[in-house]
Structure formats: structure tokens, C-alpha cells
Amino acid sequence: MRVHVFSTVSSRRRSFGPAQVSNLFTSFFYPGQIDYQLSDTDHSILAAPNVEQLYYAMQSFINDNDYLGFEDAAAPLFIDFVPSPRLSLEFPTLFELRKTVANQWHRPFHTVTSRDLIDYEIMRSRCDEADLGEFHRWLARVDVVMPFPTYGLADNFRMAHLKPGWEVFTFIARQCGVFKHISETFFGVEFWSFSSAFILRSDLLQPFADGFFEAALMFHRLRPEIDCYDLSFIFQRLLSVYLDYLLYKNDLLKVANIPVLHCLPSEPPSVLPVDFNADTYLRLNRDVFNAGMPGASHYLSAGWREDRIWSLT
């Protein structure tokens, strides 16, 4: 069993403090630090963290791993295999979190503090071979790991203010790779959110990645105004379409739904981050710009809760 989970360290994650040392199955991924060796296209469109992460993994890791996983280090998958007695002793807060998750396993995310998140990273980094073995035995019984999909207000907002509209992306995507075989019904349903956090069997990931990158380059060619932040959102939507399609094609697809840890301050922020710039915020969140909303008030009212980025650094 070979598995690798990429955990992207975004500016948001950095704002909680230094990321803990990676371990046997997880490595931290720092966006913008990879040489893509793309020769025939402008790769700037691929520079969205989730897309960049996938591209890097597909180039270098797909052949050597049975499973590949992706997550945002600021909202990681709750992969939890330390035996309860040890967990309760070493990480009592995480032990309580395990209880909460066991009782509310249907929730796509659980809100935690940045301290909990760092504890969780430390726990992962201290996983030993036995813990890893437990994780591998569990994963071997699964095809897809992802949070429960849920209706997301932010996603609906993004969809409503996407330019060009979703039907344009659907039209283009349906000419590419695996998406050619997917009925329009799967593109037209209400959209679900699951934060781009997932682990997928490599042989199932490959067709998605091939189809997605073919579509991404076609989006770029046909609609040059599309930028990497649009593409980041489209990535999530197309992944959702693909996973629904897999489940339709194979009723016995083994999906394990585990939550992500969503790190939020206990109260809404009353002031903007020190490096907040409204123009940058609107450039990085084009749906907010398209909706005609002021960047600062959007961030303070909704953006902070939706993990919107405000800075490139």
C-alpha cells in the first residue's frame, strides 16, 4: 500500500504559525514553488493551489502510489488512527474531537481552533508504523475518501456570479476526456461543496486529471479571461461531477466520508487583516467583484468564514 497526501500550506495556514514537520504519509506542499516544465502553454492558469497540487502530483507521484490525497493544510482531512487510550493521554482535545466526530459523523466539517489544528498536525507527525498500518488497512477497504458533500452558501454565490456561466464550462468540459462520457444531468444538479479535500485510488484519479487538464487548457484557449481562481472553483465542481458519475457507474464504489477540520476564530473579525487590500481581494475573488460588492465589507461579513484568500503572499 502506497499512499501520499499533499497538504497545501496556504497563506491562511501560515497565519496560524509554522506548519509541523510532515510524516510518513503526508507532505506539505507550498504553492508557487514547483517547476512544471510546461513547454507548450502558459501555465499561469494552473497556479491555483488545488490545481497546482494536482498537477504536481500527477507529474511526479501518480505511478508510485496506490492512492493520492489532497487537502488544504488550513482545513485538513480528519485522518485519525491513533488508539484511543494513547490519544486521550497525549492529545485530550483531539480525543474529545474524535468523540464529537463519532457522534456527528455526517457533518462535512468540524470547527476547531488554530491550536487544535496545530495539535492535529503534531499528532500526525508522531504517527508511528503501527498507526500507519491501521490507516493503510482502513484505506485498503476504500476507493474514495472525502467529506460528506453539503450545500455551500459560498459555492452558490460563486456559481451565481461565475463569468462566463457554468453552462459554458460544461459545454467545453464535455468535449474532454472522461467528461465526454458523463451525461449533462451530472453537470446540472445543485452543487455540493467539499473543499477539494479528498483521497482517491490512483487508477480512478488518472482519468479525472487527464480530462480536467485537457479542459483547463481549452478554457484558457477559448476564454482567456478565465484566471486561475476561476479555475480553482471549476476544479471543485468538475471533481464533484466526476465523483457523482463514478458512483452512478459503480453502485458499489466504496466511499468513506470523513470530515475536514475547519479552523475559524471564535468570533467574527472586527478588523481586516493587516495586509488586506480590497483590490487584491476582488481580483482573487472574482465572483465578489462580479457581484459588485465592496471587498472589505464582503470579507468582514462572509469572506472570513468562507476561507476566502486576500493575499498572494
Place this chain on the structure above:
Amino acid sequence: MTLKIFSCHHVVTSHELSTAIYQSLVSGREVPADSQTWTDIAGENISTREKFSELRHQFYVWKNLLNDYDYVGFEHYRRLFCLDPRPINTALPISPEMATSRARFALAGSAMDLETDSAKLFQDVIRTRRHFTDADHEKISAYIKDHDILFAKPIMQPARDNFVGSHSHSLELWDEIMPAFKQSWHKIFPTSFVEPPAAWSGYLNMYIMRTEFFYEYMSWIMPVLLELDDHYPAAAARVWGHVAERLLGAYIVQKTMERPSFRFKALPHFTFGRAACA
């Protein structure tokens, strides 16, 4: 791996199933000599205790058949799990209605209860099950083996609140009986991570479990329920079945806490109107 999913009936049915995986099981009835349906009166049973609903069938399997299977499952005569091993390209031409249901299940994002009055769909599901090949059975077995417990779409609401919803006059009963379950719980689980009931409930007593877990679960709830039935002769119809539904959540939370790699999953199922499966 040996597996049997029992389809629980209260009358002998013409839609009987007797395949490598599915088996019709009726409670408290003789079955005709040429019937393929099994009856619980063939062994130790509680078939006369009607307040136990489908727990009568479960009791029979618990007491008489457990040595035969690695996994046992239970569904209702008109509520059927959707476990279709066929690729969609095979399933679609045979039953477009089943294929449409699969799309609905896939797009639902989590387990769902698909209510339908379609007699055609009911017949399609039964016929399909009868015609599963050995390879189909192997696929279903392999899928189930990769889980410890599969169950029908649960109720994500505290068990007590939900019980009151279906037995509005029985809140006192609920409060009176819970200590007995807690006492039994601590005997079964000396290291307990949760106090029953949990923050969520099972539903319909429909599940497929690894046999060792089914044995343990039944050993926790069934002796208590039988005692309660003796103690509360005036309790409402089907009440013990409803109580049991609301205890499953605690059991699964406990097993998850014991071993984080414990695999459980809610499965989609069909609920057919009575007329559809008449």
C-alpha cells in the same frame, strides 16, 4: 466470506427470495412445503411478541443461524437496500427505472430513502436480485466485507427527542427503561466511550453487520427488551422495535472509539408503497 441478507416478512409472500445472498424470512407463520421462504418457527423464536416487529426475525437469526455466516443483514419486505453490482451500462437496458434510481442515489451525496409507488420498479429489483450471477454475488460480498456495519439512512437527531416524535405519550417509558440499557451496556463494554443513547439513531432496524458485532449488539439489547416486554404489557404496538432503532447509534459510536478504523456506512434504500409490492 458467507453472507445472508434476510428480507423480513410478516406474511408469506409471493415475492420470495432465496438466493446466495438474499433470503425471505417470515415470522410466526407456517410456510407451504414448496415455499423457499424460511420461517422463524423452525427454531428458537419470539414470533408471538408482535411489539418486537422485525426484531423477531433478528432474534431467530441470533439464536439459530449465527454460526453459518460471517455477515448477516436485515431489510423489510418493502424496504430494500440498493446494492447493485452491475455496471450501469448493463443495468440501464434491463431496467431504466433502476438506473434512474441509481443516478438519484449517486447525486444525493449521502444515503437516501427513495419512496416510490412503482410496482414495476419493485418487480425489477426483485427480478434483478434473482438473476444475479455468481460474479455479482462475489462483488456484493466483497463490498460488504470492506465494511463492518452498513445500515439504512439514520436519523441525525438525539435518540430521546426522536423517540418522543414517534411515541409522544411514551416519554416516561423511555426515561424509565434507559437505565436498564445502560446497565447492560456497561456489562458488555467495561471500557465504555459513550453512554447510550447517542446523538443519533439508526432507523428501521435495517443493517448488515459482521456477525461478531451483530452477536454483541443483540447481547446488549435483546435480553433487556425481552424483560421490558414482560414488565410493560400495556406498552404501545411496535414499541420495542422503535426503541431498538434508537440504540444503534450508541453501539456504532462505541465501536468507532474502540477502533478508529471501524468501517460503517449508511446505504441508500427503496421504500415501496404497500400497493407496489402487493
